[in-house]
Amino acid sequence: MNFLVDENIDKQIADGLRLMGHNVDYVAEKDAGISDDEVLKMANEKSALLLTADKDFGELIFRQRRVTSGVVLIRLAGLSPTRKAEIVVSAIKKHGPELKHSFSVINPGAVRIRHEIE
Numbered sequence: 001m002n003f004l005v006d007e008n009i010d011k012q013i014a015d016g017l018r019l020m021g022h023n024v025d026y027v028a029e030k031d032a033g034i035s036d037d038e039v040l041k042m043a044n045e046k047s048a049l050l051l052t053a054d055k056d057f058g059e060l061i062f063r064q065r066r067v068t069s070g071v072v073l074i075r076l077a078g079l080s081p082t083r084k085a086e087i088v089v090s091a092i093k094k095h096g097p098e099l100k101h102s103f104s105v106i107n108p109g110a111v112r113i114r115h116e117i118e
Helices: 011-019 036-045 056-063 081-099
Strands: 002-005 023-026 049-052 071-074 103-107 110-114
Touching: 002 011, 002 036, 011 023, 011 081, 036 049, 036 056, 056 071, 056 103, 071 081, 081 103, 081 110
Parallel strands: 002 023, 002 049, 049 071, 071 103
Antiparallel strands: 103 110
């Protein structure tokens, strides 16, 4: 799968997905400081699933009806970067294809997937 990892996500998550063999672009490595609009545009151009901790993407997707290849909101505050990476990698292994063209939230112990964003 193709992933665009927002700069507010720990590098360990990007690295974990790369180790799984996924194509991962990490905003912090390439275009740090770009706007949410630019991040979403980049994800769409690459047909990439966007991983972010920024709740503003919900606004862009649901209120502004912006088209997306899929967004995964990571809500794992307070956990170590290593633990966050373990949880996200596990969720991707289990739910990978379901996450495309969906708005999903990864919390400790739960993954919620909302499919009706197309």
